[in-house]
Amino acid sequence: MNLKKPVKLLDENGLRTDGRRPDELRPLKIQVGLLKNADGSAYIELGKNKIIVAVYGPREAHPRHVVIPDRAIVRCRYHMAPFSVDERKSPGFSRREIELSKVIREALEPAIFIEEFPRTAIDIFIEVLEADGGTRTASITAASVALADAGIPLKDLVTATAIGKIEGKLVIDLNGLEDQYGEGDMPIAMMPSLGQITLLQADGRFSGEEFEEGLKMAINAIKKIYRVQKEALKRRYIEISKEVLESE
Amino acid sequence: MNLKKPVKLLDENGLRTDGRRPDELRPLKIQVGLLKNADGSAYIELGKNKIIVAVYGPREAHPRHVVIPDRAIVRCRYHMAPFSVDERKSPGFSRREIELSKVIREALEPAIFIEEFPRTAIDIFIEVLEADGGTRTASITAASVALADAGIPLKDLVTATAIGKIEGKLVIDLNGLEDQYGEGDMPIAMMPSLGQITLLQADGRFSGEEFEEGLKMAINAIKKIYRVQKEALKRRYIEISKEVLESE
Amino acid sequence: MNLKKPVKLLDENGLRTDGRRPDELRPLKIQVGLLKNADGSAYIELGKNKIIVAVYGPREAHPRHVVIPDRAIVRCRYHMAPFSVDERKSPGFSRREIELSKVIREALEPAIFIEEFPRTAIDIFIEVLEADGGTRTASITAASVALADAGIPLKDLVTATAIGKIEGKLVIDLNGLEDQYGEGDMPIAMMPSLGQITLLQADGRFSGEEFEEGLKMAINAIKKIYRVQKEALKRRYIEISKEVLESE
C-alpha cells in the first residue's frame, strides 16, 4: 500500500497494466466436481489465480466438544502452497491465513442452512496453488460452488470480488500488482439474489463517496461472476446426468 | 548474580539505591475486586511492580481427565506482558514463566480447602504489567487476596517477600537492580497466622547463619504485608456492603 | 553419501577403517532387564553405538480414540540424546527420528501377537545414548529382546543389520564413517527362524546383483546376531530364576 510504485497502474487511455478497463474482470474459469474424494469440489482460475476447494460434509463432527446440538459447525482452512507466491512461503499457517480462514468461513456460513444438519461438521478446504491478488474473494466464489456440488442446501451462492483504488480511481478485481501498489483494497462477498453482503473488508483510504460507488461497482461485477458460477454448476449437473444415464 | 556491578548497592549510610533501609519494604498498594468477569481479583503495586491477578472458580474442570474426584485442582498461569521489562519479551511462555507458574501454585494451594470442592478447578491467572524485582512474591501476595475475594475458603492468606544479599548484607524485598547485581535472592511465602512456609527458593550464596537470620527478617516483613492484604480486603468488603445496601 | 571421502574405507588388504573384514560384525553386547520400571528392557552396544530400550505394556491405551477393539496398538518412539552425536543435536524430535520411529515400529509389529491383547497399547521407547552408524538396526535388535523380556508373546525375535557398499564392495554392518562416506546403505530386519523380512530400506546405488548378494550377506549376519539375542535372554532367565529361588 505504502510502497513506491515501480510503474504507472493506469495508462493515458485509462487502461490497467494488464490492459483491462477499470470495471473489467479478469478472465474467469470455474470447474466443478473435479475431485473424487471430496463431497464437493471446485477449481477456479481468475487471471493468474489458481485455487482448488474441497468440501466434506455434513459429516460426523469430532472431537466431540465441537459438536453443536442444533446446527452444523462450519470449518474452513485457507492455505497457500509454498510455490504459489513470488517468494517461497513457509508451509505452515501464517497469521494472514488464520484470519482469512475465519473471514471466509463467516462469508459462507450465512448461505448454508446449518440448522438442517445438527451435530455435524461441514469442512471447507481451500488450497491456493497460484496467487495473484484476490485469492480470498476467488476462494469464496469457488467454495460456494463446491458447497453446492456437495449437495448442501444453500440459501444462495456466495459471490465475491474486490474493489480497489489505483491512481485515485476505483477499479474492480485488483490483480497482484495493483493490490501491492494501489491506494486501497475492499473485498466484498454477497448472496446476489438475496442482496445480502456477507463479507466486507477494506484497507487503504476511501472517501465516503468512493465507498458507496465502490459497493455499487462490486455488486455489478458480482452479478457477472454469479452467472459463471451457475453455468459451471449447470455443466456439472449435465455431466452427472449423462453419467447416470450411461450407467443405466 | 555474577555480573559486574555498575553501582554501589549500599551507600555509606547503609541506604539502598532507592533510599531504603535494609529492612524496609517498597511502597505497597493492593486493590481488590477491580475486575468484573473474574470471580475474584487483585491488583498489586510494589515499588515499580504492577501485577494483576484474576481467580476463576471453583468451576467445572475440563478437559475431563484433569478432574480429581475428591478435591479441586488448582491451576496457575504466571505471565509477563512483553512491555513489562527492559527488553521486549516474546509473548509466549518462557521456561522461567512455566517454573514460576508451578511454584506459585504450590505456594498457594496449601492455603485452600481444596477438599471442599471436589471435581472442580480453581484457576489463578497472573499478568505482570510491569516488573522490577520480586514479581513472584508480589504475585503470591496478590493472588491469595484474589482467592479470598472470590469467596474461596482459605486456611490463611499467603504472604510473600524476598530476602536478598547486597554488599554482603541481608536486605528485604530486592528491587530489580539489587536482584540483578546482588549476591543472593531468597523468595519466601508463608501463611502468617499459621507460621507455615509454603514457598522457599534461593540462589546466590548464603551462610547457614544468614539463612536463619534472613528467614527471621522475612517473617517480620511478611507480617507488615499481611496487614496491607487484610486492609485491602476490608476495604473491599465495606465497598460491597455499601453496594448491597444501596441496591436494596 | 555424496561427500568427498577424507580416507580410504578399504585398505590394500581389504580391511576396513576399524580393521574389520567386509563380512565382519562389530563387537556386540546385549544386556536384558536392566531397567526396573519398564516391563521389559534391553541395552545394546554395537561398536560405539549405545542404545537403551524400554517396553511398557500391554497396558491400558489412552487417549481412548487410539484404542483398537480387536488388537493391541504398537507405538514406538526412537530418540537420540543430544550428546549422542558429533554435533549436539537439538533435544526435540527431528524428521529423521519421526520416520525411524515409524519404520522401527513396522519392523517389530509383525513379530507380536497383537490380536491377543485387544484394546491395549504396547509402547517401545528407544533412547540412543551414543550413535555411530546403524542405530536403527541396533534399536530393532534390542527392542525385540526388550519385548521378549516384557513377556509379550512373539512369533520370533526380530534381528537387524545393514549392508553397505564401500569402494564398490559390499560390507556388513556399516560404522558411522562408512555410513557417511560409503556408496550405499541398506538396513534389513527379519524374523530369522521364519525367514520373514520386516524392514528393508536403501539409499545409495546398488545393482540388481548387489542387491541379491547383499540380502544374502545380511541374512548370514543376522543369524549371528540372533544367537547373541538368545544368549542375552537366556542369561536373563537364569538371573530371574535365581532371584525367584533365592526369594523362596
Added chain:
Amino acid sequence: MNDKSELIISKIKKETILSLLRKNERIDNRGLEDYRKIQITTGLIGKANGSAIVKLGDTTVITGIKIQIDRPFPDTPDRGIQIVNAELIPLASPIFEPGPPGEDDVELSRVVDRGLRSAEIIKLDELVLIPGEKVWAVFVDIYALDYGGNMIDAAALASVSAILTTKYNKAIVENGEVKITDEQIPLPIGSIPVFVTIAKIGDKLIVDPSYEEELVMDARITFVIDENDNITGIQKGNPGTFTYGELIEAKNIAIRVSKKLREHLPPVHSE
C-alpha cells in the same frame, strides 16, 4: 469469540434487549449511537515506551509499546517496523481459553494493525537509521484485562492512545554507527484513526455493542475513520449479513460517531 454464541443468555434478557431495540432503546439506557463511558489512562507502565489502559464500559484493555532497533524486512529496507500483537487472555473472561493465540486473537491483531497502518499513524519511513540495516521497530502489544464487549474499539483506542504518548531515545548515525542519545522524542505521527464498531441486531444498527448485545447480534462491522472522514479500514465480522442500504447507513453513523470518539484521545505528543 467463536464460542460466544454458545454461552447462555437468559431468554428473558434476550427478549428484553430486542423489544427495547424495537423502541430504539438499549438495555443500559444508551442511545443507539452512544458509546459507553470511556476512560483512558496513559503512561502507567514505566518500562514501556508508551502505554494506555482503556476502560470502555465493562471492557478493560491495556496496550504497551516497546521500541527497539532491528533489521528492516528485506522487501522494505527504507521503512521502520510495526508489529501488533493482541491476546485475549483467560484472565479477562471465562470465554477466553488458555493456549496459543487463536483465530480471534489473530483477527484482532491484524484488524488493529491494518487500521493503524492504512492511516500511517506511525510514519514508518521516518524510522530508518541505516537503510537496509537498522531501523526502529515499534511493538504494539495489546492485552485484554476484562472483557465486556467491543474489543476492537477498546483495543484500538488503547493502541492509538499509547502511540500518541510514546517517547523513545533519539538515535543518531555517525560514520555508519548508531548512537543512542538521552533525548526523549515522540513518534512521528501521520493521520490518527478512530475505530467505530457497529452491531446489527434484527434491523437495527447500534454503536459499541456490550457483551450482552454481542450475544444477540447478527453481525458486526468496524469502520476505521481518519480526521477527514475517510475510511481507512473496514472489517465485517460474525456470520450475519448486511444489505447495501445498511452498509451505507453504518458508514454514515461511523463517520458521525468518530468525531465524538476522537475527543477522548490524548493530544498528540502529550505524555
Added chain:
Amino acid sequence: MNDKSELIISKIKKETILSLLRKNERIDNRGLEDYRKIQITTGLIGKANGSAIVKLGDTTVITGIKIQIDRPFPDTPDRGIQIVNAELIPLASPIFEPGPPGEDDVELSRVVDRGLRSAEIIKLDELVLIPGEKVWAVFVDIYALDYGGNMIDAAALASVSAILTTKYNKAIVENGEVKITDEQIPLPIGSIPVFVTIAKIGDKLIVDPSYEEELVMDARITFVIDENDNITGIQKGNPGTFTYGELIEAKNIAIRVSKKLREHLPPVHSE
C-alpha cells in the same frame, strides 16, 4: 496412513479383490504389473520455477519447485540445497487429518528426498555461487490433492517431472557479488530415478496399488530405479513381511516396470 487399516472396506469387496487375485486378476481389470492411467501436466503454476500435476488413477498430486539463493549448510559449503516437503492435506481425503505434518507426511517427504538425492537428479555441486556463502536452494513442495492410493509413486513422478522442467534465472558472480541475470536456465540434471511401489496381498505381488488394494495389502515396498537398472532407493512400509524370494521377485518386477513408467516423464529440460 496409520488410520487407513481402520477404514471400513466392505467384506464383499475385500473377498472380491482376493479371489480375483488368486486368478491373477485385479478388481479394475489391470494386469498385476500394470500402472493405472498416468497423466502429467507440467508448467501450470506460473509463479513456481517448475511444477507438475500428476494423475495416477484416482490419485492427484502437485509438486511445485521454488529456487532461491540461500546460505549453504555448514557441513556442505560447496553444495546447493535440496529440501523436499510433502503434505497429505485433508483436502485430499477424509483419512488425512488437519494439523502439523504427521509421520506419514514425514515418511513421504523423506523417501522422495532420498530417492532424488541418491540418484543425484539435481546436481547439487553445480548450484554453488560463492562456496560457503551463497548457493541455490531448491525447494520441492508436494501436495496431495486427491488420494486414491500409491502416494509415493505419484509424488515422485510429479517431483521428477517438475524438476526436469524447472527454469530459473542464471546468476553470475562478479567481484564476489552475485548478480541475477534475465537468462532462464534449466537445473543441472544427473540421473533420473523412477519410483515403483509394489504391494503384497496374500502371496501376490502387484504394482501400483489402488486405495482399495492398499486397504487389504499386507505390506508394500518401493524400489527407486535409475536408467541403468540400478537401485537407488528402497522403502518397505506397513507391518507386513516379505520373504527373500519375494524381495528378489519384487526387485525384478520393479526394474521391468520402471522402463515403461519412465516413458511418461517429460524430456529433460523441456518446458
Added chain:
Amino acid sequence: MNDKSELIISKIKKETILSLLRKNERIDNRGLEDYRKIQITTGLIGKANGSAIVKLGDTTVITGIKIQIDRPFPDTPDRGIQIVNAELIPLASPIFEPGPPGEDDVELSRVVDRGLRSAEIIKLDELVLIPGEKVWAVFVDIYALDYGGNMIDAAALASVSAILTTKYNKAIVENGEVKITDEQIPLPIGSIPVFVTIAKIGDKLIVDPSYEEELVMDARITFVIDENDNITGIQKGNPGTFTYGELIEAKNIAIRVSKKLREHLPPVHSE
C-alpha cells in the same frame, strides 16, 4: 510429577511407611539421613565431552556434556554459555508422558541450572574466546532412564560428575581467528555444589526420598551446599508446608549430609 499423587499406593504400604517413621525407621531400613546406594560411572559416552550415569537406589539418570563455540548472549558478551536441559522421558517411568517438556522437566532443568550457576562450578568468564563474538557454550543434557524417586539429587550428581570429568579441545585465538587445537583440556572449575533433597512426611524430615516415600510425602525441599557449608540454592516443592523450625533443621541436615554425599564425586579433572 503432577500426577504422582494420583498413583495408587496401597493403603497398607502407606500405613507401614508412616508407622515405621514414627519409630524413626524407613521401609528400606535406611536411617533418616541416609542416601540410598550411589553408583557413578563417568566417561561412558565417547561422543560427549563429558558424561556420567548415576544410579541412586532405583533411580538412574544420565548427563552428557557437549561443548561448542557459539555467540555469547548480548547482555553477557564476556561470559561463556551454560545451558541445562532435563527430560523426564516416558522410557523412565509410566508416570512420565510423551510430548514436549512439561512443568516438571522445566523445573528440574532450572533448579539444576541455578544450583550449578550460583556455585559457579563452570567458570563461565574463563570460556571467552573473542568477547562479544565467540565463547564456549556448555550444554548439560540430563535424561532420566529409570525413575525411583529423588530426581533432583540424582540429576545434579550426574551433572556435577559429568562436568568435573569433561574434556574439550583447547582453542587459541590468533589474529582474531579461532583455531581448535588437539590438546584436550578440562573445564575451569569453581566451587562444587552438592544437592540434598529432604522430604517431610508427617513431622519427620528424611533425606533422599524413594518413589514410595514421595507418594506419601507432604513437601520436599532441596538445599544446594558448597564446600564451605554455604547454601547456593534452595527449591521447595509440592503443595505442603514447613515451619521455621523445620527449615532450620532441614538446613542443618543438608549441610551435615552434603559432606558424605560429596565423597562420591569424581576428583576434579579426573577422567
